[in-house]
Amino acid sequence: MTRWLGVALLPRADHLRSAIRVQQEVAGGHTLQPPLTPEGNLPHTTVFQGPFLDTLEPDVELDRIGGALSLPEEIRLHSTGVVYQPTGWVFLSLERPPLLEKLQDVVVGALAPHLDRDAFDTAKEVSRFTDNERTSYARYGYRYTGEAYTPHITLGRTEEQAAQALVRDAAARSSVPAAWIFDRLSFYVMGEHGAHAQTLVERALKRT
Template identity: 60%
Template structure:
């Protein structure tokens, strides 16, 4: 949350990260689901899969720093180790049968997406899966020209920690701009 404020340098990035509704997070997958999804069962299965691939307790990820993502997004980029890729694959296997395709079969402008991001969106309704998976923490969104300038000058305002530690999985209600608006369920990383 402090990193968001420092990177913003006086610009109010949206959504504002806080402990009461827009938690900073790394998304493995987000989407709209049908009523066939039972979150408790799904999260238990995903947590078990995380344990099966060796994710237990904590996962430390290094960060090369703040990056820009069209249109107007500021991300804290994170490394993409094979363990995290395996976790996303297990997550997709558990959740894909329950996707509400009508929620992403619309007229979203994907013209600035890469080919991989476009294919990911068309299949899953989420831009960052498979080849397009891009682990990150969303720092916020600003008008395009402002976002580009904030990323360009971020190192002048803040020293970004090189390592970030994650210790749990959560199922959440997605808020504006994909924010972690409300935690529905939470499990320690790699628990059964």
């Protein structure tokens, strides 16, 4: 049985609430899907996600990932703005420091053997992907790995022209914090548009 799962960084509680506020402010009178909430679709920064075989044990792998890196208690990532991403996505873009690149390398290395490659959507429209994104998708079934890694908090998805208009007006409509603080790693069940729909396992960044 294929399970659609992901590993993500979760914001500290106050920053989680800030992300929900930013989504609401950026959306204005439109609807960005899915709505972010403190209990359901959590604001998050995906490290890796995709279709996995039953051989994957989320609790075991998350402990292994945490033990493979020396992580601080908190990771602070500076915002680089609200950006549009084809097609119809509104992202709160974040910087990509070496620590985050190393974290993704460890996560991908641990989880890639469990990928259900037969579940990759080979008919997916990728014409608007960058070359690096196409390479990433073909290799891992996920658009943002390696050179294509694009740390972000997804603010939602909507109709194409509406998404572009929301991004153009975002600075006037919303006050976006200059930096975002993350203090947990989670293994989650993917929901609508890859949302963090259900937490399976959660661990503090720094192991005690």
